[in-house]
Amino acid sequence: MDNTSQILARSAELFAGKRVLLVNPVADGLTAELPADWHVWTWDYSVWLGLNGRLDTARLTFSHLCPDVADIDAVVLIMPKALERAEYALAQMAPLLAAGCPLYLTGEKKGGVSRAEKLLQPYGDQCEKLDSARHCQLWRAVRNATPAPFALGDWQRSVTLELVDQTIELVSLPGVFSHGRLDEGSELLLDEPGKLPAGRVLDFGCGAGVLATALARRNPAARFELVDVDALALYCARQTLLRNAVEAEVYPSDGLSDVHGRFAAVVSNPPFHTGIRHDTSIAERFFERVTRNLVPGGELRIVANGFLKYPGLIEAHIGPCNVLRENTRFKVYSAVAPG
C-alpha cells in the first residue's frame, strides 16, 4: 500500500464501522483492507480506473465536484499536489459533516501536509497531529461552526488571453495546469502558424483547453477531441470551449487509455512532472503509443522544455523530429507518422 494508506491503516480504529468520505486516495487496497463504509471522491481518472470494480459504483465518484454523501461520520483528505486544490476540496468536504465530526488530513511531509493546521483551521478546532510515519503525517480537526456552502463560482477563475490572431476566455480551477494564465510553452506552440490537417485532431493533456480552443478556430476543418486525466481540467476545458463558441469532444483518459481510432494530428504540451518528483514517464508512454492513434502521415506536434530528451524518443517511436520553433526554455517539435 501507498505510504498515505499505510498511515491511515495504522489508525484503523478511527474509521472502523464509520461512514467515511475518502478524498484523493491512491488506487490501492486501502478501502478493501480497512473495514469502514467508504465513499471515495477522486478527480484523477487513473485512480477511478484503478478502483472501479473494487468499490461499488455508487461509492466511487470521478468529478470536479464532491459527491453529496449524506450522514457522513468523518472525512479524510489525502494531500493533493497543489495546496490550492486541498483548499478547494476541503471547502466542499467540510459542509457535509455535522459539527463535532472529525476532518482528517494526511500526506507526505514533502507534499506539504505540514500545512495541515492552516488548511484545517477554517473548518475545525482542536487541530492535532495524530501520527507521523513513513514520511507522512496524519492530522485531525473537529468540525466547528457551520461552514459556508460551497459555490463553484467562488473558485473558478476566468481570464482573457490576447493571442496574435484572437482573444480567448480561459476558465480555470485550482490545481489545473497554469491556473489562470497562459503557460509559456503553450504560448510558443500557439505562436507556430503551420496549419493542422483536416479531420480528427487530439489535444492530449488538454488542461483548461487553451490549445484546442485556439487551434480549432484557426483550423476550421479540424474536429478536436480533448483528453485529460484530471476531472477539474476536463470541466474547465468544456467551459473554455463553450465560452469561445468552439465545438469539440471532451473526455477523460489516462494516457491514451480511452483514445480510440486514428487522428490526422495530435497536439500536446505533455505532462512532465507529477507530484513532488520530476517524472517524464507519462510523456514517454505517450510517445510509445501515439503512433497507433495517428493516420499514416498524421502529425504529432508538441511543446516541451528544451532540456527534456524527447527528440530521441519521438524519432524512435514516430519518425524524424523537426524543431518548428524554440526560445530559451521551450521547443516545439513536429514528427510525421510513417505512411
Ligand SMILES: C[S@@+](CC[C@H](N)C(=O)[O-])C[C@H]1O[C@@H](n2cnc3c(N)ncnc32)[C@H](O)[C@@H]1O
Ligand atoms: C503541461 S499540462 C498542459 C495543459 C494544456 N494543454 C495547456 O497547454 O495549458 C499537461 C496536462 O496533462 C494532464 N495529464 C497528466 N497526466 C496525464 C495522464 N496520465 N493522461 C492524460 N493527461 C494527463 C495534466 O492534468 C495537465 O492538464
